[in-house]
Amino acid sequence: MSAPAFPMYGPAAVRTxxxxxxxxxxxNLDAFADTLLGLARADRNVLAVTSDSRGSGRLGPFGxxxxxxxxxxxxxxxxxxxxxxxxxxxxxxxxxxxxxxFLTARALEQxxxxxxxxxxxxxxxxISAGVSYGALGTTHHSLHDFAALRAIHNLTLIAPADNxxxxxxxxxxxxxxxxxxxxxxxxxLYDLPPAGGxxxxxxxxxxxxxxxxxxxxxxxxxxHALLAAANLEERDGLKCRVLSLPTIKPLDTAAIVQxxxxxxxxxxxxxxxxxxxxxxxxxxxxxxxxVSCRFKIIGIPDEDTVTGSQADIFRHxxxxxxxLAQTARDWLHGHSVST
Amino acid sequence: MLSDRELARKSLLCRRQVLQIIxxxxxxxxxxxxxxxxxxxxxxxxxxxxxxxxxxDPRRDRxxxxxxHSVEALYVVLADCGFFPATELETLCRYRSPFVxxxxxxxxxxxxxxxxxxxxxxxxxxLALGAKMDQAGFRVFTLLxxxxxxxxSNWEAAMAxxxxxxxNLTAIVDCNTLQITGRTRDVMNFEPLAEKFAAFGWxxxxxxxxxxxxxxxALQAPLAAARPGVVIARxxxxxxxxxxxxxxxxxxxxxxxxxxxxxxxxxxxALAALEEASA
Numbered sequence: 100m101s102a103p104a105f106p107m108y109g110p111a112a113v114r115t116x117x118x119x120x121x122x123x124x125x126x127n128l129d130a131f132a133d134t135l136l137g138l139a140r141a142d143r144n145v146l147a148v149t150s151d152s153r154g155s156g157r158l159g160p161f162g163x164x165x166x167x168x169x170x171x172x173x174x175x176x177x178x179x180x181x182x183x184x185x186x187x188x189x190x191x192x193x194x195x196x197x198x199x200x201f202l203t204a205r206a207l208e209q210x211x212x213x214x215x216x217x218x219x220x221x222x223x224x225x226i227s228a229g230v231s232y233g234a235l236g237t238t239h240h241s242l243h244d245f246a247a248l249r250a251i252h253n254l255t256l257i258a259p260a261d262n263x264x265x266x267x268x269x270x271x272x273x274x275x276x277x278x279x280x281x282x283x284x285x286x287x288l289y290d291l292p293p294a295g296g297x298x299x300x301x302x303x304x305x306x307x308x309x310x311x312x313x314x315x316x317x318x319x320x321x322x323h324a325l326l327a328a329a330n331l332e333e334r335d336g337l338k339c340r341v342l343s344l345p346t347i348k349p350l351d352t353a354a355i356v357q358x359x360x361x362x363x364x365x366x367x368x369x370x371x372x373x374x375x376x377x378x379x380x381x382x383x384x385x386x387x388x389x390v391s392c393r394f395k396i397i398g399i400p401d402e403d404t405v406t407g408s409q410a411d412i413f414r415h416x417x418x419x420x421x422x423l424a425q426t427a428r429d430w431l432h433g434h435s436v437s438t
Numbered sequence: 439m440l441s442d443r444e445l446a447r448k449s450l451l452c453r454r455q456v457l458q459i460i461x462x463x464x465x466x467x468x469x470x471x472x473x474x475x476x477x478x479x480x481x482x483x484x485x486x487x488x489x490x491x492x493x494x495d496p497r498r499d500r501x502x503x504x505x506x507h508s509v510e511a512l513y514v515v516l517a518d519c520g521f522f523p524a525t526e527l528e529t530l531c532r533y534r535s536p537f538v539x540x541x542x543x544x545x546x547x548x549x550x551x552x553x554x555x556x557x558x559x560x561x562x563x564x565l566a567l568g569a570k571m572d573q574a575g576f577r578v579f580t581l582l583x584x585x586x587x588x589x590x591s592n593w594e595a596a597m598a599x600x601x602x603x604x605x606n607l608t609a610i611v612d613c614n615t616l617q618i619t620g621r622t623r624d625v626m627n628f629e630p631l632a633e634k635f636a637a638f639g640w641x642x643x644x645x646x647x648x649x650x651x652x653x654x655x656a657l658q659a660p661l662a663a664a665r666p667g668v669v670i671a672r673x674x675x676x677x678x679x680x681x682x683x684x685x686x687x688x689x690x691x692x693x694x695x696x697x698x699x700x701x702x703x704x705x706x707x708a709l710a711a712l713e714e715a716s717a
Contacts, residue, residue: 170567173601178560178594185564188550189572190496208554209591213561217543217551 107286107410108326112420115326115333121289127319128226128285130262132157134269135194139168145192145273146170150179155285156196156226176201180209180223187219192273199225199241199282200232207247210280215253220276222269228258228282229319229370230404230412241282242399245347246375248280255300256347258282258318261291264345267298275300284319284370286409291321291343301346303354309338312427313358316368317344317377320418324368327423335428347377352384359385364393366427368418373398395430397423440483442650443716447709448483448518449476449650453678454705455514455524461698463530465539469675469688471511473614473647474581477671478515480653481579490520493547499576500565502550504558505583505612506540507690513537513545521547556589558582559609563599566607566666577606577660585617588626593638599666600639607666608657609640612647614675618689635668647671679704 108116116123124130139145139161147153148170153162162169170186172179176197183195195202202225203210214221225244232239248256257272257279259265265283272279295304306321307314307328314324321343328339340362342354359365365385367378378396385392397417405415413419417426440448452475460466481501482488488498503512510530517524522545529535536544540553552558562580569576582592599607611631619625628634632642641662645652653671661667675689676682679701682691693701 167571172594172598175591175594175598177556177591178563178598181557181560181591181595182564182567182598184550185561185566186568187564188500188561189565189568189574191568191571209557209560212551212554213557 105408105410105414107413107419109419109421111330112326115329115420116289119292119329121292124262124288124290126285126287127259127262127265127283128157130265131224131269131281131283132161134266136161136164138270138273139165142192143168144190146186146194148172148179148183148186148193148195150174150176150197152197152226155198156224158196176206177209180206180221181213183221184209184213184217184219187221192220194222194224196224196226198232198239199228199244200239203241203244203247210248210254211251214278215251218253219278221278222272223280225280225282227285229284230399230409231284231286233407233409233412236406237404240404242372242404244282245369245371245377249348249375249380253278254348255279257300257345258347259345260318260321260343261288263290264298264304264343268345271298271300282318284409286319288319289322291325295343298345301349301351303351304343304345305340306343307339307341309340310361311337311339312364312366312431313340313342313362314366314368314423315342315344315355315358315377315381317347318370320368320370323413323419323423326420327427330420330424331427344377347380350380350384352388355381355384356388356390359390359392362392364431365395366423366430367396368423369398370418371398372401374401397426443712445479445483445650447712449479450678450705450709450712452479452511452514452518454702456510457693457698457701459513459527459530460510460692462528464692465531466510466692467507467690468692469616469682469685470505470508470583470612470614472677472679472682473673473675474505474508474612475511475515475677476648476650477581477610477612477653478511480650480657482515482519484654485657486579487576490546493521497574497576500549500562500578502558502562502565502578502580503541503552504555504580505586506552509539509541512541512548516545516547519547555583555586556591559592559595562607562609563595563602563604566599566604567602569606570602570604577608579608579610581610581612584611584613584615584622584628585625587611587628596635596638596640603664604666605660605662605664608660609666609668611668611670612673613670614673616675616684616686616689618686620686631670639665641665641667642670643667644670644672647673648677678708
């Protein structure tokens with residue numbers, strides 16, 4: 100594969116990140132694999148179950164260090180989830196690891212019945228999620244997983260935004276002893292500033308403060324929202340709130356409602372189809388709370404998704420710093436003219 | 439241990455109660471429940487090391503009913519084993535009853551929620567693999583329908599069970615040769631079934647699924663030392679009621695009042711004959 104025509108972080112984004120003092124971390128997948136290996140070294144009941152996905156899941160070192168705690172099922176996602184549920188019923192703490200695109204579509208019935216309905220404490224790990232496999236085409240994109248899994252009762256959904264959220268989410272998922280879905284990409288991510296505070300399932304992390312506009316973002320888009328907020332402050336004098344929402348379900352409804360009340364304008368950002376994901380979930384929260392505000396969902400539109408690197412696709416759909424800042428600028432300006 | 443005759447009597451009483459609860463609920467999977475009653479009675483009275491007192495013991499044997507729709511047979515056998523009072527089955531399929539039309543863990547004695555076909559074998563592979571890892575010593579049994587074998591996930595699980603040499607796993611196929619649409623061979627032929635499982639690396643035993651001694655012999659110990667075992671139980675759908683036997687329409691047929699009376703009379707006559715023979 101040739102190098103992407105467009106880097107995920109362009110020169111302006113890199114300058115902004117440096118100005119904010121952010122350090123470029125590793126892909127969340129690497130942070131996941133390291134954390135899981137640490138948990139498994141401490142507890143021989145912690146297992147990684149893979150469907151020919153140990154390489155993609157960065158689990159080669161796990162397999163070498165703890166071969167007895169790795170279960171390979173071959174290219175068979177339905178069996179992956181069914182076996183994981185059975186191992187959990189036998190008392191194991193199970194991480195079932197597969198590309199998110201296959202795990203959450205091919206094995207959806209096993210997730211619904213054998214894990215969520217049967218209340219087996221399996222941690223489902225969707226790797227290379229969203230458009231991480233952007234150039235490989237729609238078969239390899241997972242832009243449906245939030246929507247599909249939100250509609251299943253008894254499943255916690257977490258999409259960490261950086262290495263810190265990843266480490267904390269993996270540990271929290273193992274300790275939860277209930278069905279959890281974790282979603283990871285494979286691009287290096289900047290570490291978010293410490294302002295977000297501690298990680299807890301179901302809690303938003305405020306990584307940027309302000310009241311002119313709120314970005315509510317999840318997973319690998321949070322850093323771009325944060326950089327866009329910095330860009331808007333530098334160029335337009337706008338103070339934006341940035342909420343990282345690692346937990347898609349259960350949602351931190353209080354933080355969403357507060358953002359609407361404080362800021363009056365919300366842009367949601369996600370690496371997911373605009374149908375059924377974070378944005379629509381937030382809209383539902385606000386509508387039912389009786390809180391109205393300006394509101395816009397930014398994600399992958401409901402169309403034949405373009406292909407290219409993840410960075411190409413982010414740029415195409417305006418999910419990078421430049422795109423998000425420009426969308427916010429145009430949107431706020433449009434509203435200010437019309438009101 | 440119960441004698442064959444005592445167990446045969448239990449099976450007749452279970453068949454009677456299966457019909458009673460299905461008639462009362464106005465719903466149920468009659469044919470498949472009647473075809474697997476003998477298998478369940480052999481498992482629960484002669485093979486499985488599990489009881490209401492040991493149900494939370496991590497070393498208990500596990501039974502997973504993959505053909506979840508035949509739950510009425512399982513409910514009746516579990517009640518008979520004392521997992522819950524049989525009178526609770528009067529709530530079958532009623533509003534908020536735990537006794538829904540497919541197994542759930544809300545019912546004491548049930549290990550896993552099933553109902554969608556093609557799930558039980560994978561789950562059982564996971565259980566058996568966990569037991570093997572821990573040298574926990576328990577066995578895992580799962581009951582599959584023959585029509586269910588068209589679900590491809592079964593064959594993913596069959597490969598995995600052989601790959602991991604799960605001798606502590608036994609699958610039982612309730613091979614009644616009928617599914618909702620008709621003959622399994624017409625809907626989607628799975629024969630030669632014994633050869634298929636053998637080719638997947640399983641030890642295979644074929645038995646008459648209503649022969650209590652033959653079922654006991656096939657199930658009481660693993661079929662092989664380092665391979666999973668499958669017992670292909672040749673059964674009759676609707677077994678025990680002449681007009682329900684081997685007829686696809688009784689897959690989930692509920693008897694009319696007249697049919698119900700006739701069915702119970704047939705079972706009562708069989709019970710009387712058994713009593714007479716043992717007298």
